Amino acid sequence: MSTQQCGRVLIGKPGLDGHDRGAKFIARALRDEGFEVIYTGIRRTPEEIAAAAVQEDVDVVGLSLLSGAHNELFPAVLDELKKAEAGDIPVIGGGVIPAEDIPGLKEKGVREVFTPGTPVKDILAVFHAAANEHRKKR
């Protein structure tokens, strides 16, 4: 019980997009890095993702999306987290996301957005930083 972990992360895919290779790749990379990863699978509603994040008391929520609905669904997850008294949990996004959409998403509260080709160590570094910050507040 004294084993100090990197943190707990939820990886989920909101909306009607069934392409989960990216999400699974990140889930495995996080596991190999020492994170406990709760994988919720494909086609989740923002409400389901927020409820799971709260029950699992995760330090970070990672969302993967390739359908093009990120401008709606990423902020929707943020809203649901706030409604569930969990607005403090950082949200990181990834997927096929046009560069011009990224500033808008960050403005709405998405901590970081990763697009294809990002080196995995950069992604892990952001997850580490977000998890550490969140765990300090606990």
Next chain:
Amino acid sequence: MNLHQPAELLAAVRARNPRAIGRAISLVEDGAPAAEALLDLLDREALPAVVTVGITGPGGAGKSTLTQQLIGHYRGLGRRVGVVAIDPSSPISGGALLGDRIRMMRHATDGEVVVRSMATRGRIGGLCASAGAAVRLMAYAGCDPVIIETVGVGQAEIDVVRLADLTLLVMAPGLGDDIQAMKAGLVELADVLVVNKCDNPGAEALAMDMEQVARERDRLLRRTCATEGRGIAELAEGLETALAKSSESGELARRRQRSREAEVLDWALEMMRPRLSSLLRDNGPVRGDPRLAARNLLERLCRSAADLSNGISKEST
């Protein structure tokens, strides 16, 4: 709500606040300093005696899907359900992929279903303490029954399902023959044997083998097809029967006592481990026989504990 204040956190757990339940389990699981205060408070509360059901079996047998169906069954009866889903941690990185929730997402937004994934974190001891505390917190938050689900490999996982009032062993055809099931030693500890995926090839042969085992040991056997929800009502009825029988014979009371003892031992070992580590480090590099060194270490621990209690009694006089 202030999650940092143990009394307030526990009150919120009782009020069934999901954020509070999640945080309280994390604190206990991490062995955080705040956990001690929280558990001290919880220990003073009268906890309802909730029914706990352990579900185990080989990977791919359908444990999570069956758990989802049982959740649905109990929700149909208007009961609030807790689930502790345990998956292994990687022995290399310490990380874990906790995927049991995928099969339970049907109930994700039902506030009356509390699911918590837990990684084994490579501990021999400690898992029973963590899972046991999670079960008590869920009971305090109004869950009854609480289901503990874990893959049936390794001593720690088996110890955990033995905490439960009833243990279900889930099997499915195509995961190895009946000899594998006999090897694992799981059959002995199961109260109810479940042959899942009962419409798949080989299911009937497996069920017949298991019927023999069930007869020999006076256990129940049920056939289910969890993905379609077939056999779930019969299984739930079987659980009631097994529970009633165990309660009548006094086995339930004995088991709850044993489970408490196992948890006490686990907690004691958990509490002792850091003290032993620091005593060991204080003494410099280990020389000679490790077993002898361990015995000396234990004696030193007992002496320091005796000094401590002498000190306390002197202070109080």
